[in-house]
Amino acid sequence: MMTPVIHRVTQLDLTRSDWQWPFARERRDEIDAHFALKRAEKPQLFNGRVLLARNAQFTGDQFRAEYFETDFASFLAWRDWRCPDPDVFNGFGMGALRASDGAFVLGEMGQHTSNAGRIYFAAGTPDLDDLRGDVVDIAGSVTREVEEELGLTEADYRADAGWSCVVTDFSVAMMRLLDADQPGETLRSIIEANLAGQATPELSGIHLVRSEADFTPSMPLFVTAFMTAQLTPAA
Structure with a gap:
């Protein structure tokens, strides 16, 4: 596993193409069988359409990538099978919510989700x-995911103008700092109250770092690579 590399950018140039994914076509039967097993374990999984990416390029303060449409079942199989097509990656946005006292606010994914137990910032594979x-509007995706998962709108925080793109083996996480005026414990209480009012919340808990x-x-x-960079004082 590669050590994460962080690129600081101010521009995202992310466009959809009509490229067809050979993996999704050539391994269709295996993919469908895998998804049937996963649905049996977690009936709420939905085989909707998602956007994955390829041809990542960092130039100056810009990140560029080409996105293509596929089904969630193909993405899930690719992920679970340790990403057998290395030319494809999951390029997604994350809203790194930071409280006024410096605490980062993260959510724990519920047991009914495909990422059960994982703890991270509000995010989602683009669709x-x-x-x-x-x-591909990653800024809009972050805004939507923060509202859906945490119940916070753009009026509740100040979004940083730039992005920290954290590159790992098969993903590029486009992190955007979202600074709130409330301390961590207050934000946790607000978000937990919102989760309590949801019929099927994506999150099962809130963690402060x-x-x-x-x-x-x-x-x-x-x-953790992103938070380490933020928590480490500049030299």
Whole structure:
């Protein structure tokens, strides 16, 4: 597994193409069988359309990538089978919510989700709702995921102008700092109250991270790498 590399950018140039994924076509029967097994374990899984990416390029302060449409079943099989097509990656946005006292606010995924138990910032693999014509709107995706998962709107935080793109083996996590005016415990209470009012919340709990001592194995490497960079004082 590669050590995460963080690129700081101010521009995202992310566009959809009509490229067809050979993996999804050539291994269709295996993919469908795998998804049937996963649905038997977690009936709420839905085989909707998602956007994956390829041809990542960092130039100056810009990140560019080409996205293509596929089904969630193909994405799930690719992920679970340790990404057998290395030319494809999951390029997604994350809203790194930071409280006024410096605590980062992360959510733990519920047991009914495909990422059960994982702890990270509000995020989601881009889907067709994130398209503006042929442009993949990651900023809009972050705003939507933060509202859906945490119940917070753009009025509740200040979004940083830039992005920290954390590159790992098969993903590029486009992290955007979201600074709130409330301390961590207050934000946790607000979000937990919102979750209590949801019929089927995606999250099962809220975690605060104030230092590396708060990291857990359930936090993906791209999340801890980003927080380490933010928590480490500049030289």
